[in-house]
Amino acid sequence: RSGPVPPAVTATLAVRLATLAGHPQRISVPVDLRRDGPAADTVHNLTGLVRLTVAPGEAVAAVQARLAAEVAGPAPYGTVRAAEALRGVPLWVMAQVGRAAVRRSLAQDAWVATAVISNLGRVDLAALSAPGFAAQRAFLVPPGQPGVPLFLTVAGGPAGLELAGAGPAACVGGGRLEALLDGLLAG
Numbered sequence: 001r002s003g004p005v006p007p008a009v010t011a012t013l014a015v016r017l018a019t020l021a022g023h024p025q026r027i028s029v030p031v032d033l034r035r036d037g038p039a040a041d042t043v044h045n046l047t048g049l050v051r052l053t054v055a056p057g058e059a060v061a062a063v064q065a066r067l068a069a070e071v072a073g074p075a076p077y078g079t080v081r082a083a084e085a086l087r088g089v090p091l092w093v094m095a096q097v098g099r100a101a102v103r104r105s106l107a108q109d110a111w112v113a114t115a116v117i118s119n120l121g122r123v124d125l126a127a128l129s130a131p132g133f134a135a136q137r138a139f140l141v142p143p144g145q146p147g148v149p150l151f152l153t154v155a156g157g158p159a160g161l162e163l164a165g166a167g168p169a170a171c172v173g174g175g176r177l178e179a180l181l182d183g184l185l186a187g
Contacts, residue, residue: 001178003185005161009154010119011063013163013184017115019056020183025114027052028148029067031076048076051113105149106170115150122156140164150180161185 006012010029018025031048050070054063070076086094105111120140128135139162140153149171155162163185165177172180 001163001181001185002159003161003163005156006187008060008064009156009161010117011060011067013117013152013154014052014054014063015056015058015060016184016187017117018054018058020180021114022056024053024055026112027054028113028116029071030116030118031071033076048078050075102168106168111148113148115152116148117152117154120153120155123162125157138162150177152184 014025014027014029017027029050029052031050033048050067052063052066052070123138123140125135125138128138137157137159138155140155148167150165150167153164163181165172165181167177
């Protein structure tokens, strides 16, 4: 879906998600670790993770301030250090464990977080262009993640905000994902 770009995109979408649900939501936010810092050269994964609990109608500025504080602290590196232990595990083993986690989460309706909101920022369409081809628009498909029922990918472009979502069919099927995306963009 496409829509206008709200201020503090990630925080705004997190508050809107909690407000639409009518109760607090645990939101995971991937964080770019390609920055200076004491642990920056000790990690192999470029993406850390911050988790926030967001209440319905909470002030966007408060959520944005909490998010900024978490991003600047050690929290994103904790997720990376945990992932480092899995570096030697074969992908097929991780895939089986992931599928088992999805089945368990669906059966128990218990999730690590309600949603992941991955804000890619403004997409440079010129970087996606090539000789004889000028990109007019980019659609970035969100990956699935076993620990959450909803993965949102946010990107900015010339037309405004692009919002895409993915999740297990039991959670987002039957038009639920489309309705949710419309609600998130409507504000």
